[in-house]
Amino acid sequence: MKVSLTKFISIAVLSLTFMSASALASHHNSQRLDIFETVVADPSLTTLVTAIKAARLEDTLKGKGPFTLFAPSNAAFVELSEGTLGDLLNVKNKQKLAAILTYHVVAGKMMAADVVKLNKVKTVQGDDIVIDSSDGFKINNATVIKTDIMTSNGVIHIIDRVILPEI
CATH class of the missing domain: 1.20.5 (Single alpha-helices involved in coiled-coils or other helix-helix interfaces)
Structure with missing residues (x-):
């Protein structure tokens, strides 16, 4: 026993x-991973990771948030004029690159269902982006190709173009 x-x-x-x-x-x-870790883990966003690192925005996208990131895919960066990406990644253009990238970020967690109800929204960069849901889901001239990727500090929507602010 x-x-x-x-x-x-x-x-x-x-x-x-x-x-x-x-x-x-x-x-x-x-x-969940934070926005930056989620972007790093997605093979379709490697160019965006390179740009985020060049602009030194990693800590921002790892921050508390919440944020909404409209993330340009690798194919979106290919659509830029020849030489544009290389020029932006040059260390002397860090501020310009940061302005472009923060133009893709909105304060607050905005699910696709919330975004499509709006006409425009202010970005972290300071300018508004125009939202058009009359024929699909577009941000400025970029089509949203994947929505509602949840992260610990917000949400990511993948877009097919890099959107450029007036700078």
Whole structure:
């Protein structure tokens, strides 16, 4: 009887240990990445990651937020005039690049269903972007191609063009 009780207690302790470790891993995996980490994890946004790093906006997009990011895809950057991206990534143009990137960010968490109800919204850069939902979902001249990517500090909508402010 003593051996059986010892085995039972050992099995119970091991079971509790594995259940606790499993619950901890599950809790850790359920936590969302922040906006910057989510962008880094998406292979269709590698050019945006390069631009964010060049403008030194990583900490901003890791911040408390909440923010809404209209994230240009890699294909969107290809659509820029020849030489534009290389010029923007030049260290001497860091402020211009930061202004362009913050033109893609809105303070607050705005789901697609909320955005399409508006005509315009002010960006972190300071200018308004125009919202057109009459034929799809567009921000200025960019079509929103993927919506409502949830992050720990906001939401991301992927767009097919880089939108440029008047600077």
